[in-house]
Amino acid sequence: xxxxxxxxxxxxxxxxxxxxxxxxGWPAWTESMREIKRLxxxxxxxxxxxxxxxxxxxxxxxxxxxxxPMRNFTWEARQPGLxxxxxxxxxxxxxxxRTTLEFIGTGPLAWLASLIAGSRIRSxxxxxSAGLKRAAETG
Numbered sequence: 001x002x003x004x005x006x007x008x009x010x011x012x013x014x015x016x017x018x019x020x021x022x023x024x025g026w027p028a029w030t031e032s033m034r035e036i037k038r039l040x041x042x043x044x045x046x047x048x049x050x051x052x053x054x055x056x057x058x059x060x061x062x063x064x065x066x067x068x069p070m071r072n073f074t075w076e077a078r079q080p081g082l083x084x085x086x087x088x089x090x091x092x093x094x095x096x097x098r099t100t101l102e103f104i105g106t107g108p109l110a111w112l113a114s115l116i117a118g119s120r121i122r123s124x125x126x127x128x129s130a131g132l133k134r135a136a137e138t139g
Contacts (some may be wrong), residue, residue: 001105001114003122005129010096011136017070019135020088023050030131031055032124044073052077054124057117062086081109101129 009016019029021044026033032054039049039061046064053059065085066074072089087102103125105113113121 001110001118001121002102003118003125004100004102005125006101007099007129007133008093008095008097009099009133009136011139013070013090013092013097015139016090016097016099016132016136019132019139020073020090026128029135030128032127032131050075056120060084079109082107082113099129099132101125101132 019025023036023044024038026036033052034055035051035053037051039051042048044064044067046067048064050062051059052062060077060079062075062077064073064075066072070090072087074085074087076083076085078084083106085102085104085106087100087104089100089102091098091100103121105121
């Protein structure tokens with residue numbers, strides 16, 4: 001299971017990056033998130049964990065696995081038989097930046113997750129991408 005959404009955002013990369021790494025602030029600009037609670041204080045780095053609650057489904061703990069400041073961060077969540085990875089990337093363009101949000105599900109139960117929740121996952125990624133664009137361009 002893999003889904004990618006790109007947007008051209010007419011805002012500085014710094015603005016987009018700040019919105020992305022302030023994960024507890026996401027519910028203010030995307031309806032795909034009900035609550036995000038960082039589980040540790042300090043900078044947003046590899047190993048940082050957050051409990052994410054979405055409008056449907058159980059809360060899940062996401063752990064940052066990669067950070068390249070001002071460019072991308074990736075985090076993952078695991079359940080028995082299933083791993084989710086979400087990539088958040090920023091690339092400079094002449095018009096501002098291009099954001100790329102990518103959601104990947106792997107593991108023996110990925111086919112079942114795709115069947116049961118694939119359309120909801122795609123919808124949430126689309127909502128998050130549009131919300132990020134709107135927040136960056138109007139903030």
